[in-house]
Amino acid sequence: MSTIEEEALNPAEFADILRAQEGEISALKARLADWEESYDATPKRDGVVTTLSGREVRPLYTPLDREGADYEETLGFPGEFPFTRGPYSTMYRTRLWTMRQFAGFATAEETNERYKYLLAHGQTGLSVAFDFPTLMGYDSDHPRSLGEVGVCGVAISSLEDMERLFDGIPLDEVSVSMTINGPAIILFCMYVAAAEKQGISADVLRGTVQNDILKEYQAQHAWVFPPEPALRLIVDMFEWCSEHAPKYNPISISGYHIREAGATAGQELAFTLRNGFEYVERAVARGLDVDSFAPRLSFFFDVHNDFFEEIAKFRAARRIWARGMRERYGAKNPDSWRLRTHAQTAGVSLTAQQPENNIVRVAYQAMAAVLGGTQSLHTNSMDETLSLPTEKAVRIALRTQQILAFESGVPDTIDPLAGSYFVEKLTDELEEEALSLFQEIDRLGGVVPGIEEGWFQKEIAASAMRQQREIESGEQVVVGVNQFTEGSGDAEIDTLRIDRTVEPRQVELMAALRVRRDSAAVERTLSALREASDTSENVVPYILDCARNYCTLYEIRHAMEDVFGSYREPVFF
Numbered sequence: 001m002s003t004i005e006e007e008a009l010n011p012a013e014f015a016d017i018l019r020a021q022e023g024e025i026s027a028l029k030a031r032l033a034d035w036e037e038s039y040d041a042t043p044k045r046d047g048v049v050t051t052l053s054g055r056e057v058r059p060l061y062t063p064l065d066r067e068g069a070d071y072e073e074t075l076g077f078p079g080e081f082p083f084t085r086g087p088y089s090t091m092y093r094t095r096l097w098t099m100r101q102f103a104g105f106a107t108a109e110e111t112n113e114r115y116k117y118l119l120a121h122g123q124t125g126l127s128v129a130f131d132f133p134t135l136m137g138y139d140s141d142h143p144r145s146l147g148e149v150g151v152c153g154v155a156i157s158s159l160e161d162m163e164r165l166f167d168g169i170p171l172d173e174v175s176v177s178m179t180i181n182g183p184a185i186i187l188f189c190m191y192v193a194a195a196e197k198q199g200i201s202a203d204v205l206r207g208t209v210q211n212d213i214l215k216e217y218q219a220q221h222a223w224v225f226p227p228e229p230a231l232r233l234i235v236d237m238f239e240w241c242s243e244h245a246p247k248y249n250p251i252s253i254s255g256y257h258i259r260e261a262g263a264t265a266g267q268e269l270a271f272t273l274r275n276g277f278e279y280v281e282r283a284v285a286r287g288l289d290v291d292s293f294a295p296r297l298s299f300f301f302d303v304h305n306d307f308f309e310e311i312a313k314f315r316a317a318r319r320i321w322a323r324g325m326r327e328r329y330g331a332k333n334p335d336s337w338r339l340r341t342h343a344q345t346a347g348v349s350l351t352a353q354q355p356e357n358n359i360v361r362v363a364y365q366a367m368a369a370v371l372g373g374t375q376s377l378h379t380n381s382m383d384e385t386l387s388l389p390t391e392k393a394v395r396i397a398l399r400t401q402q403i404l405a406f407e408s409g410v411p412d413t414i415d416p417l418a419g420s421y422f423v424e425k426l427t428d429e430l431e432e433e434a435l436s437l438f439q440e441i442d443r444l445g446g447v448v449p450g451i452e453e454g455w456f457q458k459e460i461a462a463s464a465m466r467q468q469r470e471i472e473s474g475e476q477v478v479v480g481v482n483q484f485t486e487g488s489g490d491a492e493i494d495t496l497r498i499d500r501t502v503e504p505r506q507v508e509l510m511a512a513l514r515v516r517r518d519s520a521a522v523e524r525t526l527s528a529l530r531e532a533s534d535t536s537e538n539v540v541p542y543i544l545d546c547a548r549n550y551c552t553l554y555e556i557r558h559a560m561e562d563v564f565g566s567y568r569e570p571v572f573f
Contacts, residue, residue, distance in 0.1 A: 025064070025067065028062065028063065028064060029064065032060075032062060032064065035060070039059060039060075047475070051265070051306045051308075051309040051426075052264075052265070052304055052305055052306035052309060052467075052476075053264035053265045053266060053267075053306070053309060053463075054264065054466065055265075055266075055309070055426075055429065061420075061421035061422040061425055062421055063421065065421050065424075065425045066421065066424055066425060066428070069424075069428075074319070074424075074428070075418060075424075077089070078090075078091055078414045078415060079091075081322055081326065081334070081337060082318070082319040082322040082323055082337075083318040083319065083321075083322045083337065083338055083339065084315050084316075084318055084319045084418075084427065085315070085373075085414065085415040085418055086318075086373040086414055086415055087318060087338045087339060087340055087373065087375070088338075090414075091373065091411075091414045091415070092370075092405075092411035092412075092414075093411075093412075093414065096405050096411060097370065097374055097375055097376055097377050097405075098124050098125040098175060098342075098375065098376040098377070099122070099123050099124050099125065099376075099377060099398065099401045099402070099405075100123065100124075100125045100126065100127040100177060100342070100376055100377065100378045101118055101123055101127065101378060101379070101381075101394055101397060101398055102127045102129050102179070102344070102378050102380075103115060103118060103126070103127065103128070103129060103394070104128050104129030104130060104131070104153040104154035105129070105131075105150060105151075105152075105153060105154060105388045105496070105498060106150040106154065106155070106498055106499065106502045107150060107154070107155060107161075107164075107502055107505060107506060107509075108154060108155070108156065108161045108162070108164035108165040109164055109167075110154075111128075111154040111165060112164060112165055112166070112167055112168070112169070114391075114394075115165075115166075115169060116168065116169070117391060118394065118398065119169070119174070121395060121398060122398065122402060123398060124175075125174065125175040125176070125177065125207075125376065126169075126174055126175070126176045126177065126207075127176075127177040127178075127179065127378055128153075128154065128165070128176065128177065128178045128179065128180075129152070129153035129154065129179060130153040130154055130155075130156060130178075130179065130180050130187070131148060131149060131150050131151055131152055131153040131154060131155045132148045132151070132152055132153070133145035133148050133149060133155065134153065134154075134155060134156050134157070134180070134183075134187075134553065135153070135180060135181070135182070135183075135222045136182065136183075136222060136224070137182055137183035137186070137224045137553060137554060137557035138553070138554050138557075139157040139158075139510060139552045139553055139554040139555075140155045140157045140503070140506040140507060140509075140510055141157075141506075141507045141510040141511070142554055145503075146503075147503070149502060149503040149506050149507075150498055150502040150503065150506065151498055152388065155502070155506050156187065156190070156553070157506075157510060157552050157553045157554070158190070158510070158513055158547075158550055158551070158552045158553065159190050159193050159194060159197075159547050159548065159550055160509070160513055160550060161190075161509075162187075162190040162191060162193070162194040163194050163197055165194075166194055166198075170198065170200075171191075171194070171195045171198055171200050171205060172195075172198075172200045172204045172205070174206075175206040175207045176191070176205075176206075176207035177207050177208050177209075177210075177252070177342065177376075178191065178207070178208070178209045178210065179210045180209060180210055180211075181210055181211060181212060181213055181215075181216050181220070181222055181223070182213065182216065182222055182223045182224035182225070182230070183224055183553060183556075183557055184209045184210060184211035184213075184237075185211070185233045185234075185236065185237055185539070185540065185543060186543055186547070186553055186556045186557060187209065187553075188209045188211070188237065188250075189540065189543040189544045189546070189547045190547045190553075191205075191209075192205070192245070192544060192547075193544060193547040193548050196548075202244045202245040202248070203244060203245060203246060203247070204247065205245055205247060205248050206247050206248060207248060207249065208248070208249035208250075208251070208252045208298050208342075209237075209249075209250065209251070209252070210251070210252045210254055210300065211234055211237065211250060211251040211252065212251060212252060212253050212254045212275065212300075213227070213230040213231065213234065214227075214231075214275040214278060214279075214447055214448075214451070215253075215254050215255070215257055215258050215271070215272070215275060216257075217451040217456075217567075217569070218258060218261075218271060218275075218451060218456040218457060218460065219257045219258045219260075219261035219263070219456075219457075219460055220257040220261065221569070223567050224557060224561070224566065224567070225560065225561065225564045225565070225566065225567060226564065226565055226566070226567045227448050227451065227452075227567070228448075229533075229560075229563075229564035229565075230564075230567075231278075231279075231282050231448075233539065233560075234250075234251060234279060234282070235279075235282050235283050235286050235288070236538045236539055236540050237250040237251070237540060238250050238251070238279075238283050238288060238293040239283075239286065239288060239293070239538055239540075240538055240540040240541075241293075241296065242288070242292045242293045242296070246296070247296075248296065249296045249297065249298040250293075250296060251279065251297060251298070252298045252299065252300045252342060253272055253273075253275055253276040253279065253297065253298070253299050253300065254272065254299075254300040255268040255269065255271065255272030255299070255300065255301045255302060256300050256301060256302045256344055258271050258272060258302075258460065259301075259302035259304060259346070259348075260302060260346070260347055260348045261460050261464060262460050262461065262463050262464020262465070262467060262468075263459070263460045263463050263464075264463050265304065265306070265309050265310065265313045265430065266430055266433035266434060266437070267437065267459060267460065267463060268301065268302060268313070269313050269316060269317055269320075269430055269433070269434045270433065270434035270435075270437035270438060270441075271437070271456060272299065272301070272317075273317060273320055273321060273324070273434060273438075274437070274438055274441050274447060275447060276297065276299065276321070277324055277328075277329075278446065278447040278448075279297070280294065280297075280325070280329055281329075284329065290325075290329050290330065290331045290336060291331055291332055291333040291335075291336050294325060294329075294331055294333070294335075294336035295333060295335035295336050295338070298340050298341065298342065299317070299321075299339055299340065299341040299342070300341065300342045300343070300344070301313065301314065301317070301341055301342075301343050301344075301374075302343075302344065302346050303343050303344065303345050303346060303365040303366070303368050303369045303372075304346040304348075304349060304365065305346065305349050305361065305365065307364060307367075307368050308368075308422060308423055308426060309426060309430075310365070310368040310369070310372060311368050311371050311372040311417060311423060311426075312372075312423055312426035312427040312429075312430055313372070313430055314341065314343075314369070314372030314373055314374065315372060315373070315415075315423075315427045316427045316428075316430040316431040316434065317339055317341070318338075318339045318373070319427070319431060320431055320434055320435070321337070321339035322337040322338070322339065325337045340375045341374050341375060341376070342374065342375065342376035342377070342378070343369040343372070343374040343376070343377050343378070344377070344378040344379075344380070345361070345362045345365040345366055345369070345378070345379050345380045346361075346365060346380075347380055347384060349361055349365070350362075350380060350382070350384055350385045351385060351478065351479075351480055351481055352385040352386055352491060353480040353481050353485070353488035353489070353491075354479070354480035354487060354488050355382050355383055355385065355386065355491055355493055356382060356493070357479055357480055358380070358381075358382040358383075358384075358385075359382050359396060359400070362379050362380050362382070362397060362400055363400050363404070365379075366379050366400055366401060366404055367404060367408070367410060370404060370410055370411060371410060371415075371416065371417055373415065377401060379397040379398070379400050379401050380397060381393035381394050381396070381397045382396065382397070382493070383493055383494075383495055383496075386491060386493070386495050387495035387496045387497070388496045388498070389496065390494055390495065390496045392494070393493075441455075452570065454570065454572030457572055458572060510552070513550060513552075514552075517549065517550040518549060518550075521549040522546075522549055522550070522551050522555070525542070525545045525546045525549050525551060526546060526551055526555060526556070526559045527559075528542050528545065529542040529543060529545075529546055529556065529559045529560065530559045530560070530562055530563060533559070533560050533562075533563040533564065534563050539560070543556060546559075
């Protein structure tokens with residue numbers, strides 16, 4: 001009942017309404033008690049039923065589970081604060097989510113062919129997977145890259161590689177997501193320089209670079225620099241992009257890798273959003289207006305097996321972010337309150353046993369992401385526990401999204417599960433858990449002190465151990481692994497093999513580049529970058545100059561490392 005309606009009633013009428021409501025609640029409680037008595041007398045499956053994260057699931061949810069909840073405060077309407085029901089008012093009625101497939105292997109030329117294949121088959125955005133040397137900031141010809149070049153992603157060591165990667169792909173028409181963190185600022189500058197080579201200015205580029213270094217220290221461990229200079233580089237990107245690349249997302253704050261490392265849904269939610277708020281705080285401390293950069297912050301979440309918990313996680317995330325940005329950080333632009341997310345089905349849920357089963361897992365994970373309101377979605381291929389995906393496996397994964405989009409009816413109405421007593425209760429519980437974990441992080445002094453003390457790492461490790469014990473004991477059923485195992489030893493599917501000639505070919509290309517480029521320009525731009533790194537000046541223009549002059553990934557990394565040092569993780573276990 002609204003305040004206006006309350007004021008229109010006299011006290012006696014209002015008292016009558018309250019008594020009627022209390023009577024309805026009492027009657028419902030009595031009915032529920034009768035039902036519970038009947039339920040308790042009926043045989044049931046053994047054990048306590050929980051979500052994948054260990055949250056107890058009651059057999060029935062009713063209006064009593066949200067007694068006193070205010071619709072406007074907790075739900076509202078899509079595209080309106082607190083955005084529980086979706087970040088945009090029309091959601092998929094206007095535009096479907098962006099369909100991406102994580103792709104990258106061998107050389108830039110071979111990955112370029114895969115991109116063109118995916119675009120020809122209906123994909124609407126590109127997502128770049130880099131090889132391990134690139135992820136760590138090493139060139140393909142560096143001694144530490146031996147045996148890893150092009151194996152788990154595409155090898156990118158210079159602007160020349162980036163040019164080949166997007167040859168024939170107009171970067172002003174295709175949104176590109178790049179999954180890289182420690183050296184993210186370098187790869188971003190190479191991407192901008194590659195667009196310039198196509199005659200495309202930075203102000204029209206769309207896409208994102210992951211660039212979330214905090215979750216690297218917490219979960220994935222692909223870092224380069226210590227936390228403080230790494231955070232400085234991220235804020236440099238916020239600042240530069242807000243002025244020069246206003247359509248580009250300079251960070252994708254990632255819960256995906258936190259969840260893949262073993263975190264629960266609640267931990268993924270809390271750690272990811274608290275990392276996001278940390279980036280906001282660092283940028284504001286720099287003197288940036290929160291509304292100048294916050295609308296371009298994006299998020300990246302895992303979509304795991306527990307269907308309803310995952311849906312609730314997305315809804316809770318939007319509500320927490322909106323309230324924090326408006327109430328704590330004083331953002332005035334609704335776009336700053338609006339959490340937008342890319343989602344990826346859970347790699348950790350895929351099994352090498354009976355790999356065709358992964359098609360089913362991915363399908364319902366994808367449906368959870370869409371019902372949760374994602375803006376972009378990557379569906380894993382069935383063979384990714386065995387190798388990088390084949391074209392056939394990638395096509396099936398993409399077709400999964402297309403069937404969901406065009407045959408299922410799921411996108412036709414906005415937030416169709418709103419009002420479900422179970423989903424709403426899960427959403428509330430996940431929000432409460434996240435806020436409780438925020439308090440714990442604040443007691444530690446914030447995200448960076450928590451990382452330095454190993455608190456995040458220990459929390460994730462404990463959760464991972466619990467889940468592994470449950471799988472090994474059979475308490476958590478994994479089809480084909482610990483139950484229904486007939487045929488699990490037979491992986492009768494084709495797999496992708498990386499040609500052994502990839503590494504020597506890439507090394508030859510690097511050698512030719514070093515001979516062909518202007519060595520004086522290389523030394524001059526690297527020196528300028530080194531000097532700028534030792535000041536508070538924004539380094540993006542200096543890295544761009546390095547990229548344009550074909551300085552290599554490791555050369556640029558090393559120039560900054562001379563100033564910033566490198567990160568060594570303390571021993572916690």
